[in-house]
Amino acid sequence: MTDKQDDTPKTTFAALGLGPKLLQAIDEAGYDTPTPIQAEAIPHVLLGGDVTGIAQTGTGKTAAFVLPMIHRLEQGRARARMPRTLILAPTRELAAQVAENFEKYGKNLKLEMALLIGGVSFKEQEQKLMRGVDVLIATPGRLIDQFERGKILLTGVEILVIDEADRMLDMGFIPDIEKICALLPPRRQTLLFSATMPPEINKLAQRFQNQPKKIEVARQAQTAETIKQFVVKLSRDDDKAKRTALRRVIEAREVKNGIVFCNRKREVDVVTKSLIKHGFDAAAIHGDLPQAYRTQTLDRFRDGDLKLLVASDVAARGLDVPDVSHVFNYAPPPKDEDYVHRIGRTGRAGKKGESVTIVGPFDEKSWAGVVKMIQTDVEELMPEGLAEEIENLPEDTGGRKGGRGRSRGGRGSDDSRSGGRSRGGRSRSRAKDETTSDSKPAEAKDTESKTETKPAAKSDDKPAEKPRSDKPKSSRGGAKKGSGRDKKRGKDELAPASDAVRGFGDNVPDFLKR
Known part of the structure; x- marks a missing residue:
């Protein structure tokens, strides 16, 4: 209202x-x-x-x-x-x-x-x-x-x-x-x-x-007239350049409080750490954070105890803070209409607000779609000295570069928590399976050595103590009837301990004499 x-x-x-x-x-x-x-x-x-x-x-x-x-x-x-x-x-x-x-x-x-x-x-x-x-x-x-x-x-x-x-x-x-x-x-x-x-x-x-x-009551995807919109166009697209531009823009504008929107959850964390490192009062909010922490962070922002809220699109809809002075887009949103929802966090209830969108070379196509949708000319903004500072920055080898890389990162980031957990889960499962598979053969080798050495000590004496009956299967090394594994064990027990061929000698079983 x-x-x-x-x-x-x-x-x-x-x-x-x-x-x-x-x-x-x-x-x-x-x-x-x-x-x-x-x-x-x-x-x-x-x-x-x-x-x-x-x-x-x-x-x-x-x-x-x-x-x-x-x-x-x-x-x-x-x-x-x-x-x-x-x-x-x-x-x-x-x-x-x-x-x-x-x-x-x-x-x-x-x-x-x-x-x-x-x-x-x-x-x-x-x-x-x-x-x-x-x-x-x-x-x-x-x-x-x-x-x-x-x-x-x-x-x-x-x-x-x-x-x-x-x-x-x-x-x-x-x-x-x-x-x-x-x-x-x-x-x-x-x-x-x-x-x-x-x-x-x-x-x-x-x-x-x-x-x-x-x-x-209004044309779809129409931005509020109370919002003054700006765009910062960079000559480079790596994350270091964008983080630098974001800090310089915040310093150049009279920011009472503001929301920084990122397209990926991982970006939210990285941008938040960068802002805090450089002395800004910032906190993150996205879907992977515990609900209690998200609620506490929003309350701090509403109460004026937090200056910058770095958010994924989880906060683009329904976040009702009456007096937000600025909205910053770290990049144009994946869907053009989300731009309207993002910058709509400022300029509410008749108050004035500003939005600033950072656009790199590979964001140009996305930004063109936004401008076409809102049918509004957006003023270009370049804080003093920012262009030269961006040009002199060292290459950000760890950051994303290129639209296609960002697209792949975006999909991964949307499921960053589940994806990371799945990868970790598979690794842990694989390690567990490998441990189990290594231990089982070891147990099997021990069992086989026991079954091979134990009958070897009795192979010559056992027939002398008790002649074999007509039912050899029931007397093979004490094996239980009906077990395939036990039958195999029985065969192993009849095998000699060495590779030398041995005969029965004088201890020929009675059933062979018939």
Whole structure:
């Protein structure tokens, strides 16, 4: 929602039909006029119809479904393990932000809410579900986990919200969403909100929504007018040059706080270490970090205790920090539309912001796609002395060079944790297998030597003490009947200890004399 301004639309929240307790919470939060997406979506949601909302990031899509949902939940009561409404979010951070909105606007109503995300104890979540919740906010994976454990029933869901649907598509959650929708009652209200509307999301809307009201308040992939955009074009593409450029740009701009976006998780760690090494106040956040650490880092950034947040695209959607002065792109994003989501972290709620994108020679094609999409001229920026410093840098032999190398690194980095674990796992397994295979032959050799030497000492004496019967198999070295291995051992015991050929001598068995 927007702050109180003179040039905002004259429609009020009271005119939208929201209840007095909800209006009081909105007023206490400091808002009096809805944004365009809120003004159009809230009345349709209150009437119970399906809605497809398309709006650029930072326009208040979350409140567009949270406010009417709270109004409708005021009537009714939650039952154990059967949530009344379900909100699906692609990331833990976005789910947590939606939960914060419910706590803020629903504080005057006695509504129960549960947040199902990874990195949180199952037991605590199960206790809330057993008491009954009005609102269930979840990431798809954890929701399916709890359903398969028998801890939740979805047959009582009245309203389904799919938030950031295009991000769900990017992260591969569409099969999970289809599975979840199959568990929900067919008669329900389905709300779908997204910043863009690719064909796959359009098909999803047609499949799971019933004659939805489509609300599009801004051109898709349009950047906010409050953001001043810059690009720094380098003559080199190695990581050392980009890290140098990033530091010089941060020093040259008046940065109150900022987010540095990287395309790969490994880059996030490397850039963070570089910034800290050179005296910058920075911390990393990406999908491989523990949830508790990610939450703590975000809280520090929101509270102003952290100046620079270095992030992967896990933070590009749903990260609601009201006053971010700058966004820095270490490189253009892999998907053009992600550029809009990234720089949308600044210039929010009518405030001014700046974005700076670093482009090397092999980023030119990606950057051209971004410029074509946003249809905006981006001003070139080059801090004083940076070009000469870049030219005089030694070669970064350990860094990436070239677009193709970056592409391969990008794919690997997306699965860096699992990939590294798999490689390590295979190595450990191979080492274990090799150790086992080496030890087993050693045991076998010991066994064979024992079986060879033991009969050798008895081969001449045993027949003399007890003549062989007509059943030689049962008396071969005490071997048990029916065992192939024992039969082999019996043959070994009949073999002489040396290579010399020996006869029976005077001890010829009786069955040979017949």
